[in-house]
Amino acid sequence: MAGNEILTVEGLARHFTPPVSVTDRLFGKKPVVNRAVDGVDLVLHKGETLGLVGESGCGKSTLARSIVGLYGLTAGAIRYDGELVQAKRTRAQRLAIQMVFQDPFSSLNPRMTVEQTLSELLRFHKLVPRNKVGERNRELMDLVGLPERALKQRPRQFSGGQRQRVGIARALALEPTVLIADEPVSALDVSVQANIINLLTDLQERLHLSVIFVSHNMAVVRQISDRTAVMYRGRIVETGETETLFDDPVHPYTKLLISSVPRLAEAGDVVEPDAVAAESGVEAAGENPMLAEIIGSAARGGTSPCRYADRCPAVVAACAVEPSLIVDPRDSGRSAACVHVAERKGVVA
């Protein structure tokens, strides 16, 4: 695997500090820092699709936007093709990492036709000679499965699925090698989602793209991604091959997430609410004596406890120190930020 990385993220953090009003500042009130992304290590290999899942507010979109360069970094580094990405990116780096946005309704200029949108990009970045712009436009339409006449239309004349195709064409116009897709199918109707998922799969194979697919929808991520990373409160808590991660999750949060996904209940396949509730019971865990002990010892030792401890059914004393990603002894491709990972060896011989 080594040497095959196209993109590496090292200790990336992005914090947001809300503004404090003048009066509050006079009284010495400190702003509450929102640690949206709080130390993420991530590797994207050439030609793979990496799924990034988590619940709302876990920082997955902030991470995606930081990688593209829409947000600056509070800490950490991004390497593209082995080279460090500086705060001011080189032209090649800017072109190489492109994004597909969630909402195809607001991410396109409503007053420009598709042709104008695409031509502007191609001319500005001087990607093709001026006389070849039209040809390239038609190529892009063909690539995303839209008819040529779509070039003359404005975004409002398209359905949601078609608009998302235009959004993808816009990203592909710059000939990227890495595509960051932030919830690209969430705004679409169920019957249209499959079209876009299949399109992204095809494009990824045809253009040898490396894709980071951000989604809260576990089923979609399972369908599209080769590897999956699970995020919780600004950190990656587990990462591994999609199949193994879904079939045998290691981190308690991944377990909860996967068991909560409703499945088509053909025969007694019902997600047991009591089991899920017990596992996630924020309130129940509040009474856990072990939790209080951990928080106490973390405070004494000046460490921060595991960020999942307050919801976790399996807290132990060691959770007082937040674990970093620990490689699963059974599978080197997998790691989880949980002290229980190391014990895994004994469980499956």
Place this chain on the structure above:
Amino acid sequence: MTAPLLEVRDLHVDIPMPHGRLHAVRGVSLSVGVAESVGLVGESGSGKSLTLRALLGLLPRPARIVSGSVLIDGEDVTGLPAKQLHRRLTDTMGMVFQDALTALNPVMRVGDQIAEAPLRKLGKSRSEAKAVAIDLMTEVGIPDPERRYQLYPHELSGGMRQRICIAIALSTKPRLILADEPTTALDVTIQAQVLGVLRRLKQDENVGLLLVSHDLAVVSQTCSRLYVMYAGKVVESGTLLDLITAPKHPYTFSLLRSVPDPGHRVARLLTIHGQPPDLTDAIVGCSFAARCPFAEERCRQEEPVLEPVGSAPGTVIRKSACLRVDTAERWTAMVSEETVGQQ
């Protein structure tokens, strides 16, 4: 056979538009038995939410009911004077909305919101109403109800807010809960908990459920019988098991194969081409014909009727609105041939 708790017959809902009218619900008939949980599935614009809202007289302006009748316990209540009708409907049904934050009054303590109906409608005293509210909060799984009674909606999490909404819906002692996408705005872990609450209500309290959702998986977790809606009509109905194991309408069939399953990965998802028809126009023939992989010439001309299809006597009647329903067993083979042909 006893009359169903709720029956809707041939409901039509229109939305006047600047250019003509949008015929959003085109003759929907459905029924919910006592303590039965029924799902209404369809994508946006299929008319599922409007159907539900029309039932309680909660249609957003300018939508209006054109025709149709609502029967409660077999009695047609459509002709009743407005006040009596409202009373009859709200006595029978309670509603849970998608967005719990906007459904709640932001400047009123959540407990008081639950106690409001027992206080005003059921004529309880203040202390009795409060006790009822706290019981209801316990019932929907809110820990520490006495403390949470005093909180305002913004102080609660999304899942807790939705539970408050369910408690409010239950506060009039309804026999049926109407739920419009109750978990769509929630995270998966919270969704699982709320679905659990809804399921428990049916088991323990004998409260019926009419659940509207775009998500077949969510519906399958709570309901035993389904109606599938497309372009303002019910295109298929039957038991959950029948519908998902052997769909008899191409729309249900395609939907099942186009939605990824969290349990396993398929080589390729089936795609449904095109988009739903424009409901301001009159639809000639089958409304799904343009997107249907099995449509033939007559599908574009004849309008299919929702008819019973091969169910054994004594079982729940299975209905489908498809002219080619006789070929249903071969659909899987036909689709795989087609995808092979494309490659």
